[in-house]
Amino acid sequence: MTARAHRFRHSIELPSPYDTDRLMGFLASRAIPGVEAVARDGGWRYARSLRLPGGAGSLLIRTEGRRALVTGLLSERADRTAAVQAATAVLNLRPAPAEVDAAFARHPDTRPLVARRPGLRVPGAADAAELAVRAIVGQQISIARASAACGALAAEHGEPLPRELAVDPGLTHLFPSARTLRAANPTRLRMPRARGAAIVGVADALAEGRIDLGADPVAVRRQLVALRGIGPWTAGYISMRVGQDADVLLEGDLIVRRSAAELGMPDTPRELSAYAEQFAPYRSYLTVHLWAAYTSGYSPGM
Structure with a gap:
């Protein structure tokens, strides 16, 4: 060292x-x-x-x-x-996991979910700009492909991490900063041109201070969807993980809707959104419980 x-x-x-x-x-x-x-x-x-x-x-x-x-x-x-x-x-x-769990345990539809996964969390993010870029890169592609694309972005546009500063040998680069990505040519990023343009656009907004991802989550989501290439799902996902907003329902998410249907909840975005109002201010946790229930194959009675 x-x-x-x-x-x-x-x-x-x-x-x-x-x-x-x-x-x-x-x-x-x-x-x-x-x-x-x-x-x-x-x-x-x-x-x-x-x-x-x-x-x-x-x-x-x-x-x-x-x-x-x-x-x-x-x-x-x-x-x-x-x-x-x-x-x-x-x-x-x-918020405290026990507080969130107690709120869901009061509803018969969600009581089994809490019993199966007590203390479920919305994973946070260490780097706000990185997470915003990751969310955009991941639009309409698999999780694995999004991770690989972000790794390529880091290798090409990020900075090498000095070996003496790496707590793990797998850490080789810093993810590119917003100031670096705002100067990138979107046509030369290894992704569809529209997606590259969206990354450059959000990086420019972050670098200029026009968007502060740590500010009021409702205002941040409104500012994000005003940028080209960022829709409500992406803005909501960023708000959940960066802003640690506990009250975001991703009602348009395909897995959320499929999971809701399996559990006997409404599964159209409008009906699911209305149904989920009873879970405010913890609708982000309804989202992650529905994700977890679907991926684990859980359904009532199993």
Whole structure:
């Protein structure tokens, strides 16, 4: 380790209940090669590179029972607070899982879902701009193809992560910044031209400060859908994961609708949206419960 790499350790107490497996499994399936690395060896290990105020860095979150142990390597010691905030954002500890579960347990339609997956979380995001780009890249393609495309974007337009700043050998690059992507030629990005243009457009808005993804979620979604190439699903997904907005229903999502139908809920976007009003202010958690129920093959009575 060179003199400019500063190591830190931090411990985060996880609330109870807390569905670590589902959250980490979600992140593992969407890990960007070179930027993120997720593994399970008893507990879970989530590692990622970080773009911090003082320079490059990386962090590793290891789960051990009811604790998450965070290790980081930083260019500047002063970036410890920002790195811990990034780790906490990924884990998404608010609102309290017990509070959300209690709200869903009061409804007969969702009580079995909570019983099956107590403490289910909406996975957060360490890098807001990266997640926004990832959401756009993933439009109308598989999760695996989106991860590969984002990895190629990082390798071509990102910056190499110095080896001494990597907490995991799988971390090789920083994801390209909004300022870098705003200057990219959308016709030369390895994706459909319209999608590339949407990425350049959102990167320009973020770099110029016209959109702050940490601001009021309703306002942010309105600003995002005003950009070319970003629809309500993408804006809602970004709001859920970056803004940690607990009250977003992705009623147009195909899996959400299929899962709702299997569970005896309305499955058209308009009817499902009206039905879900009873679950405010936790409609994001209805979304992730419906995702989880569909992928696990769960249906009432099983």
